[in-house]
Amino acid sequence: MTEVFINGLGLIGSSLARAIKQKDSQIKIVAADLNQHALEYAKKQKIIDEAVGSLRNAATADFIILATPVDQIIKSLHQLSKLSLKSGTIITDVGSTKQQIVAAAKTLPTQVTFISGHPMAGSHKTGVTAGRANLFENAFYFIVAPNASQVAIVKLQNLLQQLHVKWLELTPEQHDRLVGQISHLPHIIAAALVNQTQQAFINSPLGMRMAAGGFKSITRIAAADPTMWSAILQTNATIIADQLRAYQAELTKIRQAILVADQKTIYNFFASAKVSRDQLGPEKIGGLPGFYDLFINIPDRVGSIADVTRILAVKKINLVNLHILEIREEIDGILQLTFMNEKSRAAAKKILNEQHYQVITRK
């Protein structure tokens, strides 16, 4: 019988547990958490089979999932490296930063495999009661596994099959730069805006309560858990500091334009943001109907996208959407191809593989 050990049964850990049980109720889930209430609740709701005291009980597990705040994940990896674990165990984590976690995993014994993971969906809510099996549906799930075999990666993806995510492999540095910009920086901006607004209304406490949709949508994530976010910022400090500086420069630019009534700069500031934001797509990821995506690496040269669409057109494979995901300037682009159904996706995968394109999606 497959045994899964989860350390940290909050929003993310319990969502994974629910999805694993949905895939196969015979899989045994053992969990540890500092919060006894979380464990009792999970046991009662049959989200887990057994609650235990600590990581020391992970010795018989086939999979170990670390789902505590990032600083605690790093500590757990050091603890695990001193335990005698089952040979072939796959250890994974769900932490929001990767460079320090992957470095800490280097101390693990060679008979286990470490595959770092990061589901790119979640909530400002925390705890076991906020979790749900379809939290990550259609979201990206980053895999950072410089030393893992494809066989091990596929084993983990099979365990997490019910999540219905889009798998994408990144290096630790690519990962931390990417999420620094699209996740960590926005959380800092939201919290800073709430703090500054609070100060602005220090003598009129009802001021913030007057806020309508605008303030509420940009600050929803300021309600996120401070423990989790302190650990994230601490483990991605240099990258976030650079991104914050670039953001401050953008604020300085618009401040200057306002002061000198430079209407053209002000207009372009909003117009360029609107074009980019309009391309972002739907607000909600969890619960959307399934899309059939393929991700391929494309070389950074004129005509490379046209080459891909021509190959598909010759085979009469219809594309629903095509999107270039630029992760960093220096590396090749990633092209996201969306199809109407699985049959088209599979046919496209086959033909593009034959033409030596590197397909990076796994299902």
Ligand SMILES: NC(=O)c1ccc[n+]([C@@H]2O[C@H](COP(=O)([O-])OP(=O)(O)OC[C@H]3O[C@@H](n4cnc5c(N)ncnc54)[C@H](O)[C@@H]3O)[C@@H](O)[C@H]2O)c1
């Ligand atoms: N919240 C999100 O949107 C989101 C999304 C993706 C990834 N993540 C990452 O997932 C991880 C968990 O986040 P979450 O949102 O589930 O937080 P959470 O607060 O809901 O859950 C964390 C759980 O870990 C437990 N815990 C803390 N320290 C522990 C320790 N030393 N040993 C055992 N249990 C401990 C807490 O009691 C809690 O139940 C974090 O690393 C976070 O960066 C969060």
Ligand SMILES: O=C(O)C(=O)C[C@]1(C(=O)O)C=C[C@@H](O)C=C1
């Ligand atoms: O939806 C939210 O509330 C989130 O903040 C989720 C969110 C993010 O998008 O920044 C937060 C942290 C994670 O590491 C991944 C996802």
